[in-house]
Amino acid sequence: MKKIRRSSLAVLCAVLVLAVALAPAALGLLFAQQSLRHDETARLNRVADAALVRAEDVTRHLSSALGEIGRVPDEPCSASYLRELRRIALEHRAVRDAGAYDHSGRWQCSSLLGAVAIGALGGRKLPPPDWRGRDGVIAWFDLVHMPGGDESLVLGRDGYYVAADPAAYLDGLAARPGAIPDASTNASPNAITKPGAIPASGLGVINTEMSRVIATTPSADPSVMLALYRKPADAPADDTADTPYVVRRSVTMPIAVVVSAPREALPERLRSLPWGWLLGGVAAGVALAGWAAFFIVRHMSPRGQLTDAVRRHQFIVAYQPIVDLATRRCVGAEALVRWKHHNRIVRPDHFIPLAEHRGLIQAITDQVLDTVLLELGEFLKRYPEYYVSINLSASDLTTPRFLDILTPAVARQKVKPEQIRIEATERGFLDAEAAKEVISAFRDAGHPVYIDDFGTGYSSLSHLQNFRVDALKIDKSFVDTIGQDAASSSVASHIIEMAATLDVKVIAEGIEREEQATYLHARGAQFGQGWLFSAPLTAAEFIRYVGRTRAG
Numbered sequence: 001m002k003k004i005r006r007s008s009l010a011v012l013c014a015v016l017v018l019a020v021a022l023a024p025a026a027l028g029l030l031f032a033q034q035s036l037r038h039d040e041t042a043r044l045n046r047v048a049d050a051a052l053v054r055a056e057d058v059t060r061h062l063s064s065a066l067g068e069i070g071r072v073p074d075e076p077c078s079a080s081y082l083r084e085l086r087r088i089a090l091e092h093r094a095v096r097d098a099g100a101y102d103h104s105g106r107w108q109c110s111s112l113l114g115a116v117a118i119g120a121l122g123g124r125k126l127p128p129p130d131w132r133g134r135d136g137v138i139a140w141f142d143l144v145h146m147p148g149g150d151e152s153l154v155l156g157r158d159g160y161y162v163a164a165d166p167a168a169y170l171d172g173l174a175a176r177p178g179a180i181p182d183a184s185t186n187a188s189p190n191a192i193t194k195p196g197a198i199p200a201s202g203l204g205v206i207n208t209e210m211s212r213v214i215a216t217t218p219s220a221d222p223s224v225m226l227a228l229y230r231k232p233a234d235a236p237a238d239d240t241a242d243t244p245y246v247v248r249r250s251v252t253m254p255i256a257v258v259v260s261a262p263r264e265a266l267p268e269r270l271r272s273l274p275w276g277w278l279l280g281g282v283a284a285g286v287a288l289a290g291w292a293a294f295f296i297v298r299h300m301s302p303r304g305q306l307t308d309a310v311r312r313h314q315f316i317v318a319y320q321p322i323v324d325l326a327t328r329r330c331v332g333a334e335a336l337v338r339w340k341h342h343n344r345i346v347r348p349d350h351f352i353p354l355a356e357h358r359g360l361i362q363a364i365t366d367q368v369l370d371t372v373l374l375e376l377g378e379f380l381k382r383y384p385e386y387y388v389s390i391n392l393s394a395s396d397l398t399t400p401r402f403l404d405i406l407t408p409a410v411a412r413q414k415v416k417p418e419q420i421r422i423e424a425t426e427r428g429f430l431d432a433e434a435a436k437e438v439i440s441a442f443r444d445a446g447h448p449v450y451i452d453d454f455g456t457g458y459s460s461l462s463h464l465q466n467f468r469v470d471a472l473k474i475d476k477s478f479v480d481t482i483g484q485d486a487a488s489s490s491v492a493s494h495i496i497e498m499a500a501t502l503d504v505k506v507i508a509e510g511i512e513r514e515e516q517a518t519y520l521h522a523r524g525a526q527f528g529q530g531w532l533f534s535a536p537l538t539a540a541e542f543i544r545y546v547g548r549t550r551a552g
Contacts, residue, residue, distance in 0.1 A: 085111035166215035318536035375539035417446030476510025
C-alpha cells in the first residue's frame with residue numbers, strides 16, 4: 001500500500017513539476033506569437049511596397065513601348081518596321097515581344113519571329129480583349145499563347161501590341177530580404193529567397209478598373225487574391241478571416257497588389273523558435289537534453305549537412321566538354337560542381353538553391369576554382385588553347401570578391417586569364433549596375449564572360465544591350481525543339497542571328513542528336529556541348545577525351 005502511495009505521490013509531483021516548468025513556456029509562447037504577428041505584418045508591408053513599385057515600373061515600360069511603336073512611320077511588318085520593333089523591345093526590359101495584328105485580330109508580324117514565321121501559324125487570332133482603357137489601350141489579362149510559344153500578357157492599340165511575361169510583375173522580388181518565395185513563374189532552381197523571407201501563400205497584381213488578376217506567384221490562388229482585394233475592413237468573418245494580408249493601390253495607375261501569408265505560417269515558425277529560453281524553468285537535465293536534441297536535429301538537417309560538406313571540402317568537379325561544331329574538336333569544358341555525400345552524388349539542383357539561400361554558394365564556387373586549378377592546372381599551362389568556364393552565382397556578380405581570389409590563383413598556376421572563363425545567368429543581373437561593373441572587370445582582367453541559359457529570362461534582349469559579353473549559351477530547352485513542329489523551334493536560329501549582329505560567339509547546350517548539331521552549325525553557331533559529344537567527365541577522363549579529339 002505504501003509503495004502504491006509513494007508511486008502516486010511521485011506521479012503527482014512529476015505532474016506538478018511539469019506544470020510549473022511549462023507555465024513560463026506558455027507565457028513565452030504567447031509573447032512570441034504576438035511578436036511574430038507584428039513582424040509578419042511589417043514584412044508583408046515591406047513586400048507590398050516593393051511589389052507595387054515593381055508593378056508600376058513594368059506597366060510604365062509597357063505603356064512607353066506601346067507609345068513608341070505607334071510613332072513608327074514605316075509600313076507595318078516591313079523590314080524597317082521590324083527593326084524598330086526589335087529596338088523598342090531591346091530598350092524596354094519588360095517587353096518580351098512586339099508586333100502587329102490586323103483589324104480582325106490576326107497576327108501579322110513579331111519582333112521575335114518576324115513576318116515569315118507568323119505566316120506559318122495559319123492566321124491565328126487574338127481573342128477579344130479583356131479591358132479597354134480610356135486612351136484606346138486594350139489588354140488581354142487572360143494569358144495569350146503568343147507566336148513565340150509563351151503565354152503572355154498583351155497590351156495593344158490601333159493594330160500593334162507589346163507582350164510581357166506576367167512574371168515580369170513579380171521578378172526580382174525574391175532577391176530581397178523579407179520577400180516572397182517563388183516570385184517568378186520562370187524561377188529556376190537557383191531562384192531562392194534571402195534569410196528572413198516570409199513563407200507567404202501569395203502575391204497578386206490586380207487591374208483595379210476591371211478587378212481582374214494580372215499576375216500571381218505560383219503558390220497564390222487568384223480567386224483568393226481577388227477576394228482579399230475586394231474585402232472591406234469591416235467585412236464579416238469568412239474563409240480568409242485568419243489570413244494575414246496587405247493591399248497596396250497605385251495612385252497613378254489602375255493597378256493594386258495583394259500580399260498574403262498562409263494561416264499555417266505562425267505555427268510553422270513557432271516550431272522553429274529557440275525553445276531553450278522558453279523552458280528556463282525546466283530542470284537543468286531537461287534543458288541540456290533539449291539543447292542536445294536541437295543540435296542533433298540541426299546537424300542532420302539539409303542545411304547542417306551542406307555546411308559540414310563545405311567545411312570538409314566534399315565537392316567534386318565534373319567537366320562537360322565544349323566542342324567546335326565545325327571540326328568536332330574539343331576547345332574547353334564547363335566545370336560542373338557535384339556534392340559527394342555518403343558515397344553518392346547529389347544533383348546540383350538539390351543543393352545549389354539551399355547553398356545560395358544560406359550564403360554558402362561563394363565558398364562552393366571558391367572550392368570549384370581550387371579543384372579546377374589543382375586537377376587541370378598543369379594541363380591548361382601546357383595547352384594554352386584550352387579553357388574551363390566556371391559558373392558564378394548572383395552574389396558574385398555584384399562585387400569583385402571572386403575576381404580578387406581568381407587573379408592571384410591563376411597567376412600562381414601560370415595559367416592564362418583567358419583560360420578561366422566566367423558563366424553568368426540572367427538571374428545574376430538583377431542589380432544591373434553592379435553586375436555591369438563586375439563583368440567589365442572580369443573582361444578587363446582577361447577572363448571572357450558568357451551569358452548562360454540565354455533566352456530563358458524575359459529581359460534577355462536588354463542584357464545584350466547593357467552588358468559587354470563574349471558569348472551566349474543557348475538554353476537546352478530551345479535546342480530540344482530543333483526539328484520539331486513547335487512554335488519555339490526557330491528561337492535558336494534567331495538567337496544565333498542576334499549574336500552574329502552583336503559580334504558574340506554562340507555555344508549551344510544540351511545537344512543530344514546529330515541533326516541538332518548540323519542545324520546549329522549550318523546557322524552559324526560555333527560551339528556546342530551535350531551528350532552527343534560526351535557526358536560530364538572526371539579530370540583524367542577529360543584530358544584523355546581532349547587527346548582523342550586532337551588526334552582525330
